[in-house]
Amino acid sequence: MFRLSKVFLSGVSAMAVAAGLMVFGPSPSAEAVPATIPLTIKNSSGRSEPVYVYNLGTLLTTGQQGWADANGTFHPWPVGGNPPTPAPDASITGPANGQTKTIRMPKFSGRIYFSIGQKIVFKLTTGGLVQPAVQNPADPNRNILFNWSEYTLNDAGLWINSTQVDMFSAPYAVGVKAANGAVSTTGRLKPGGYNAVFSQLRSAGWGGLIQNRPDGTPLRALSPGHGIEAGGIPAGVMNDYINRVWNKYGSSTLTVTPFANQPNTKYYGRVSGNVMNFTNGSGAVVTSFQKPDSDSVFGCYKLLDAPNDQVRGPISRTLCAGFNRSTLLTNPGQPDPNNANFYRDAVTNHYSRIIHGQMADGKAYGFAFDDVGAHESLVHDGNPQEAFMTLEPFN
Template structure:
C-alpha cells in the first residue's frame, strides 16, 4: 500500500481485561458500536488524533491507550496509515489516552489518508477537509467526533460545525450518565433531503450523499453566497443605531449601541465590534474572535443571535428555542440539523452551545464512553421542532422572498407570498403576476415584514374585481397567524374587470417591529371576488 506508521489493531480486543487495565493506567475505555444498518464492521475504520496534554505535540493513537507523536518520517508514498479496523463483528473495544483537542474519525468503504506537515517548526497532522475538492479524502464517506480527556474529566461532542455525514451518538458514564447526538429515526436521509430543498443551500451537499458542508465552508468552496446574511446584518446594525442591545453573561450585563463610526460599542470595558460579514457570522470569527472572557461571551451571544436570526430581540442571549431560525434569512443548515436531533441539541455552528443548545457533554470522573454509528435510515423528535411558519395546505411561491428582508413601506408583490391557501397566480396586465381566484376563507402569508420602530397605521392594496354587481368581500390584515384577530380591513367590490386595477387604502392598528403578515379574505358568498397585485404599509 505504500503506507508508513505505527501498526494498527487488527483483532478484536477482550473487553473485561481491557477495561481494568485502562482504568489502572489512566486511560478511558472506549466502545464503538456499528448500528448504521447499511455497512458491515469490515467496511468501517477508526482514526484517533489529538495533542499530548503536557508536551503539546500533535499525534495519533493506533494501539489502545498509547499516544504516538507525529514525525516527518511517518510519511509514506501514500501518506500515513493510522487506521484502526473495527472488530470482526459486534462492538469494538479500545482505550483512549488523555488528549487535548482529540478527534475520533470514522470512514466507510474507504480509508482516510493523513500526512505530516510542518506546523510552525513542529510536525503536525494534515487532517481531512470535507469541503476541499483537492483533498485526497474528498470522495470518501467520513465524519468525526471531538473530545478533550484530561485530569479535569472528559469533555466531548458530536460536532456538525464543519459538516455532517455519518450520524454519531455518544454515551458517557462517570459521576453521572450523559448522552448526546442521537438523531430522529431516518434523520440522516431527512437532513440531506431537507437541505436539498432549501433554496441556496442545495450545493452544500457533496457527492451522492457523502456529506453536507456548513455554509461558511461552502463560501470558501464557492458553493454558497458570501453575501447571504448581509441584508439581515445591515438591518440589525441600523436597528441598534437608535436602540440599546443588552447582553448578559456570568460576568454581568453589558449595553451596546452602534455609534457614528459604524461599530457597535459596549460599556463595561467590552469595547467595540466591527460590522460583521456573512462569513464572520457563519464561522463565528472575524469581529467575533475574542478571548474567552466577558468580551468573548458578548461576542458569542452576538454571533449566536445572528445565526439563529433572533438579534432583533433587545435582550441577548435569547433562550426561547421556539424563536430560533424563524426569519427567512437564517442558518438553515443549523436549523435542519436541530430539527432532526432527537433532543433538539446539535453543534450546528461554533457558538451553538450558547444557552445549552449544543450536543456537548462532560463528566469530571469518567469511567467509560460509547460511540455509536447510528442508523442512516427510519420516527419522530421528542421535543418541539422549530420551523419557519407552517405551509400546511400551502403552495410555496417561486417568487417568494428568501434571503432578504421585506420592508413594510415598499410594495410587496402579492404573488410572492411564502404560503397560501385557496389562491392561484396568473399573468398580470401590469407585468409579472398577481394573486387571483380569491374567495371566502382563502389567505396568503408574507414572512418577515419589517415595520420599523415608528408605528405604521395604514395598509394599501392594489386590487381588481370583475365579479358581478352585488358580490363583495373584505381584505383583512393579520399578524403572525391566519387566525389572529384582524388589525385592519378593506371592503372591495367590482372595479370593472379582473385586470382593471385600483389602489385602495385602509386604516389599521399601529404596528412596529417585524411580523409575518397574513392577508385573509372574507365574503358572505362562495364565489371568487378578488385579484390582488401588491400590498404595502404606511404611517
C-alpha cells in the first residue's frame, strides 16, 4: 500500500482523519457547512487531451472508504482481492481546455485526482484501495500524466492543498470562496515555473528524480524519498548534513519550541551515544531519536516518526523541517522563523528548495511537515461556499 502524504491541518494529521481516526471539532459555523459544496474545475492547461477527475477518500460520517460521483454521492469500494482486482471506474469526465466543470464535494477526507490523456489505473486489495506509486517502475500509472490535491471537508470547514510531498507533476492551483465572496488561492507557479523546476533539478544534480515518457517528455519529478527508493539519487545524499548536526549537538543544546501559540513549551536536545535525547524544563527525558538516515529525513518517518501526540510528534515535525530546510546548524532555536535562512547549506532538500522558489506565493508542500511555520500551500475556510481547482499551463 502507498504512504499517504502527511498534511497537518490545525495540528491534526489529515492522514489520521483519512483513516477515520479523528475529525475536527465543531466550529461556530458548523451548521452552515452543507452536506456537499461545489468544486469548480477550470482547465487552463493549454492541452487538448481529455481530462479525468476522481474524488476518492473516507466518508467522515461512517469511516467508509470509497469514491464520490459528480453529484457528490458516495460509493463504497467493493471488497478487493489478492492479487489486486480492478476498482470500479470512478472517473468523472473533466473540462476541455478553456472550459470549466463543477462537481460536488461531500464531507470527505481524501484526494481529488486528475489525469490528462488517460484514465488512472486503480485496484483493490483485501485491505482497500491501491493508489498509484510511480516510484515503482512496474506501476501501471508510470507513463500516465496525473496529479492530485488533498482535502478535508467537515463541520469545521474545508482544508484543501496543493501538494508535492510525493511528486511534482501536472501543475494546478486550488482555492476556496468564503461567505463574503473573498477567494483564497495557492499552488500557482510563477510564469515559466513548471519547466524551471525540471531544469533546476538537473542543474542541482538531482535530475535522477525526473521521470520521462519514452519520448523524453517529463512526466514528473519524484520527491527525494521516493527518488531514493527508485534509485534516482544516492541513499546517503543527506548524510553529511545529518552527521554535522549530530556532532554539533553533542556539545551544545538544540532548543525546540514546537507550538507557536505556546512559547513557554520548550524541549532541549543533546546528543549522547549517537542518540539525541530531549528533556523538558524539569530535566526529564521526554523522547529520544536515533541518528536518522536520509530517507527518514525526507519522509519525516521511520527514525523521525511523528505520532499524533503532544510531545514526540511535535518535536519530530520540528526536527524534520529543520533537516529538510538545513537550518539546524545555523539556528539552535527551532523552528527557524525566517525563510531567508532556508536551504542555504550545500546539503539540503533541493527538491523542496526549487519548488518553493518557483511558487508564485512561495508556499508549497515540498515535504511532509512543510506546514511547520506555515510555509505550506493550503487554504482553509470555516464556511466554504465553493472550492476551486485550476489546471495550469505547462510552461
